[in-house]
Amino acid sequence: MNLETIKDFQAFLGELLEDEQEKKLEGVRPITHGLGLESPLQKKAVTEPVVSPKPKADVHTPRRVATPSATPTPVPPPIPKQELTSFISPEPTETMAPPPLPSVSLVKRAASLFLDQVFVQTLWVIALVITSNIFSGFETGLSSGVFKGFSDPLFFRFAILEFAAIWLGYLAVSLGIFNMTFGMWVWGIRISYGNQKDENYGLRKLMRILWSFAFYAPIFPSLLLMFRKNERNLVDALSGSNLYLS
Secondary structure (H helix, E strand, O other): OOHHHHHHHHHHHHHHHHHHHHHHHHHHHOOOOOOOOOOHHHHHHHOOOOOOOOOOOOOOOOOOOOOOOOOOOOOOOOOOOOHHHHOOOOOOOOOOOOOOOOOOOOOHHHHHHHHHHHHHHHHHHHHHHHHHHHHOOOOOOOOHHHHHHOOOOOHHHHHHHHHHHHHHHHHHHHHHHHOOOOOHHOOOOOEEOOOOOOOHHHHHHHHHHHHHHHHHHHOOOHHHHOOEOOOOOOOHHHHEEEEOOO
C-alpha cells in the first residue's frame, strides 16, 4: 500500500465523520431554525465578538520617603520659685477705699446759713418797698411807712407771698443749678447728691430745696439744724445729700 492510497482513505474517513456530525446537529436544531425567529440573546451572543480583558497595568505606588524630623526647640530651664514670685505683682489683700470727703464743721454751716438769711431778707425788703409804694402811689418811698402797711390785710398777704416766692426761687436756682447757696459759696461748701445716673438724683435735689425752705424760711425752727449725726443734720438726712468742702 502506497502513501497516496493512505491519504485518500484518511480523506474519505474525514468526510464521513463530518457528515455524521452534521446529521447529529440537525436532529437537535429547533423547529424555528431558519425562519428568523431566533432569540435576540442568541444573535447577540453570536454576533458580538468576545473581547478579551485587557491586562491590568502595573500601578507604581511611590514609596514614602521618611522626612527628617524638625529640630527640637530648646526648652528653657525652669525658673526658680523665688524669682518667679518676684515677677508676679502681689494681689491686694484689701480694696483701697477712696478718701472721705472733707466734712463741714458746725461753725461754717451756721455762718453760711446766716449769710443766706441776710441775702434773702435784703431781697425781701426791696420787694416790700416796691409793693408799699405801689399801694400808696409812691408816697412812702424808703421811710418807715413801708412797715405800717402790714396793718393792711391785702398788703400783708402780698408780703407773705413775696417772702415765700423769694425763698423758693433762691433755693431752686442755687441748690438746683449751682449745688450751693450764696453762703455756701462764700465758705467753699458744696452739696453732693450722689451719682447723676441714679434715678433718684433729681428727687434728692427737689427734697433738698423743699426741706431747706422749711428750715430756712423759717417754717420750722432753724435751731433744729444744730443737731447732727455722722456729720449730717436733718436737712442732709431727709434729702439724702451731703455737704463737703471744695
